[in-house]
Amino acid sequence: MTHKNPQTREWQTLSSDHHLAPFSDFKQLKEKGPRIITHAKGVYLWDSEGNQILDGMAGLWCVAIGYGRDELAEAASRQMRELPYYNLFFQTAHPPALELSKVIADIAPEGMNHVFFTGSGSEGNDTMLRMVRHYWAIKGQPNKKTIISRVNGYHGSTVAGASLGGMTFMHEQGDLPIPGIVHIPQPYWFGEGGDMSPEEFGIWAANQLEEKILELGVDNVGAFIAEPIQGAGGVIVPPDSYWPRIKEILAKYDILFVADEVICGFGRTGEWFGSDFYDLKADMMTIAKGLTSGYVPMGGLIVRDEVVAVLNEGGDFNHGFTYSGHPVAAAVALENIRILREEKIIQHAHEKTAPYLQKRLRELSDHPLVGEVRGVGLLGAIELVKDKATRARYEGRGAGMICRQFCFDNGLIMRAVGDTMIIAPPLVISEAEIDELVTKARKCLDLTLSALQG
Ligand code: PXG
Numbered sequence: 001m002t003h004k005n006p007q008t009r010e011w012q013t014l015s016s017d018h019h020l021a022p023f024s025d026f027k028q029l030k031e032k033g034p035r036i037i038t039h040a041k042g043v044y045l046w047d048s049e050g051n052q053i054l055d056g057m058a059g060l061w062c063v064a065i066g067y068g069r070d071e072l073a074e075a076a077s078r079q080m081r082e083l084p085y086y087n088l089f090f091q092t093a094h095p096p097a098l099e100l101s102k103v104i105a106d107i108a109p110e111g112m113n114h115v116f117f118t119g120s121g122s123e124g125n126d127t128m129l130r131m132v133r134h135y136w137a138i139k140g141q142p143n144k145k146t147i148i149s150r151v152n153g154y155h156g157s158t159v160a161g162a163s164l165g166g167m168t169f170m171h172e173q174g175d176l177p178i179p180g181i182v183h184i185p186q187p188y189w190f191g192e193g194g195d196m197s198p199e200e201f202g203i204w205a206a207n208q209l210e211e212k213i214l215e216l217g218v219d220n221v222g223a224f225i226a227e228p229i230q231g232a233g234g235v236i237v238p239p240d241s242y243w244p245r246i247k248e249i250l251a252k253y254d255i256l257f258v259a260d261e262v263i264c265g266f267g268r269t270g271e272w273f274g275s276d277f278y279d280l281k282a283d284m285m286t287i288a289k290g291l292t293s294g295y296v297p298m299g300g301l302i303v304r305d306e307v308v309a310v311l312n313e314g315g316d317f318n319h320g321f322t323y324s325g326h327p328v329a330a331a332v333a334l335e336n337i338r339i340l341r342e343e344k345i346i347q348h349a350h351e352k353t354a355p356y357l358q359k360r361l362r363e364l365s366d367h368p369l370v371g372e373v374r375g376v377g378l379l380g381a382i383e384l385v386k387d388k389a390t391r392a393r394y395e396g397r398g399a400g401m402i403c404r405q406f407c408f409d410n411g412l413i414m415r416a417v418g419d420t421m422i423i424a425p426p427l428v429i430s431e432a433e434i435d436e437l438v439t440k441a442r443k444c445l446d447l448t449l450s451a452l453q454g
Contacts (some may be wrong), residue, residue, distance in 0.1 A: 008048040013034045022157075035408070040067035043433050044154045044427045045413070054406075056414045056423040056437055061231055061263045062294030065213030066428040067337050072234035072295045072332050072339075079331035088117070088325045097325030100334050102301035104287075104302060107272050107337070112285065114308045117325035121262035122156025124134065124299040125225070127260055128284055129160045130319050132222045135256070135307060138314035144179050144222045144255070148212050152186045154232035155225065155260055155286075162226055166230075182216070184208040186388040187238035190372050190383055190391060202239030204404070210249045223256035223283075228274025231424070234417040235381035237374050243278045256307070263379075266290025267340060267427050270350035270377035277376065284306050293336045340427075349427045354378055356431050360438045361423075367442065369399075369449045378429070382421040382441070384448070393419050394452050404450050406444040416439060 003009050012033035013043045015021070021029055026042075033163050036048035036205035043066055045053045058064065065072075067099030079096060086094050087113050097117060105113040116131070118124045129147060136144035147164060149155065155164035162170045163177030166186070171177055183191070193201040213221050230236040250257050264274025267290060271277045275285060284307065288299030303311075311317065323329070340346060354377045361380045386397045393399070400416030407414045407421075415422045425437065 004049050008036055009033075012044055012050060025340075038373075042066045042068065043429050052411060053408070054412050054425075054433065054437055054440065057423050058097045058288070058410055058424055058426045058442075060369075061268070061296050062289035062292075062425045063428045064266055064268075064290040064293045065336060065345060066293075066426040068294075069293075069339065071337050072293070075331045075335035076328050077435075078297065079328045086327060087322065087408050090321060094330075095327075096327045096334060097318065098332035098383055100325075100330045100337075103334060103337055104300070105106050107341075108302050109273065109275055109282070110284065112282070112302050113305055114303045115300050116303065117298065117330070118288075119297050119321055119323040119326070119329075120156070120299045121260075121286055122158040122161035122299075123321060124286040124288060125164055125260065126160040127301045128223075128225070128286060128320060129164070131284070131301065131303070131307075131311070131317065132256055132258070133201050134220045134314060134317060135310055136222050138310055141219065143220050146216055146221050147181050148216075148221060148224045148255075149181060150186045150226055150230075150340055152181045152188065152233040152236070153183075153225075153227055153230055153260075155227075165256065170221070182212060184212050185241045186233065186236060188230075188236045189232070189239050190374075191234075198239035199241045202246050204240035204243035205238070206242050206249065206305065209246060213249070213253050213255065218253050219256065219276045220235070221253070221255045223258050224250065226260040227260045227262075228278050228280065229269065229376060229379060230265045231422075232417065234420040235375060235379050235422045235424075237376050237379075237381075244374065247280065258282060258284045258286065260286045262286055265425070266337075267346035268348060268377055268379055270346065270354040272346060281347045291336070292329060292333045295336070296326075296332045297323075298326065298333055299379050312449050343426050351377055353429060353431060357425075357429070357434050357437075364438065364442060364445065367445050367449075369445050369452075375423075377423060380423045382445075384419040384421065386447075386452075397452055399448060399452060401442055403448040406447045406451075407440070410440055410444055410447075412437065412440040412444065414444070 016030040037045050038048050039046050045055050079191045101115045104115050151166035153166045154159050163181045166183045187205040189201045190197045259275045261273050265287045270279040275282050283304045285302040292298045365373050371383040386394045400419040402418040
């Protein structure tokens with residue numbers, strides 16, 4: 001491939017000689033070379049070849065306030081000069097982590113007033129698994145160990161995170177899941193609902209939770225974990241019947257409920273948390289991504305008061321990370337949340353841009369390649385099909401990957417999960433930028449259809 005900028009080749013050589021990239025085919029990437037992203041502003045990225053790209057994925061679902069906010073850089077720089085590092089172990093603490101825990105308690109649902117900080121969402125879910133088991137052990141029920149999760153859920157890439165997740169292609173590498181984690185079917189009507197109506201299928205999928213609890217015995221089940229809307233699995237918005245039925249089941253059995261808010265949290269649905277959107281009463285919520293808008297790494301686990309009351313009786317919780325509550329990350333998170341609040345970014349998305357995005361995206365439903373458009377807030381999915389009526393796919397043709405490449409080449413980042421195209425732009429995307437996103441998406445759907453038929 002020829003390059004306008006000779007540095008592109010140099011960087012690609014560094015990649016091929018020295019870098020092992022996440023979720024990549026190392027050999028293939030060596031041959032092809034990565035696209036080099038050099039800078040960003042608002043909702044736009046620029047690559048080393050000078051191309052401007054509309055980032056329809058907010059990085060990896062994280063850049064809520066958009067790129068290039070100097071206030072976050074300044075908050076980090078101030079904190080680095082004041083106290084670049086100290087830990088929260090051994091009965092010490094520092095102001096940014098403490099102030100952040102209070103701010104998070106303010107925005108979290110009622111009764112969730114404590115936070116355990118981690119460096120990432122995966123670590124948040126590892127923390128969850130250990131805390132759930134510790135909680136039940138303190139209560140004298142150490143057998144309540146098993147965590148129920150869902151097929152095609154995503155909960156991270158550490159050993160516990162990948163085990164909690166329901167991604168078969170991850171389980172296949174490294175002998176996962178670890179013992180004590182079981183999966184129930186997902187509420188993915190378009191892909192798996194068959195002849196059932198979405199409502200019937202939602203009830204069926206929710207009832208799988210009750211069946212699994214009864215099969216395992218409630219005395220052996222510690223918790224159920226789920227994303228309010230599955231993100232990495234393909235923006236799977238459950239049928240309306242799903243969450244109300246799950247809530248009934250959770251109310252009936254003495255198990256904890258963990259909402260993985262790593263993607264849905266911090267405004268993605270147009271509410272602060274996906275749990276607010278669906279009125280879920282979680283015992284624990286995993287957070288990351290939008291917490292710092294991705295500017296620095298940080299995650300955590302928000303814990304309900306009643307659970308904390310039990311943990312308080314349990315002595316030491318033997319768990320934590322060097323970077324739990326890192327002061328620079330905490331200072332950046334505080335500034336990020338201040339901006340989200342003071343600029344009313346989530347409220348504006350809720351009232352204006354989210355409804356606009358959902359309306360404009362649904363206009364793509366008339367495209368011959370599109371079997372369904374769905375979404376909530378600033379999350380969207382477009383299903384690519386061969387036959388709209390039967391929901392049949394272009395089997396084995398890689399339609400999603402073809403579409404993703406056309407998007408890249410036409411200045412738009414839209415991810416492909418199989419043949420589902422997904423978007424999650426920064427929450428600050430404007431109506432004009434949404435118009436640009438939808439226009440580019442339609443053009444790429446046209447190009448994909450021609451490629452599949454040609
Ligand atoms: N829970 C959820 C719901 C996530 O989406 C994690 C936990 C783990 O967070 P960390 O910070 O450990 O990555 C995630 C992360 C993708 C993709 O391909 C999604 C994530 C990460 C990497 C890739 O969409 N989500």
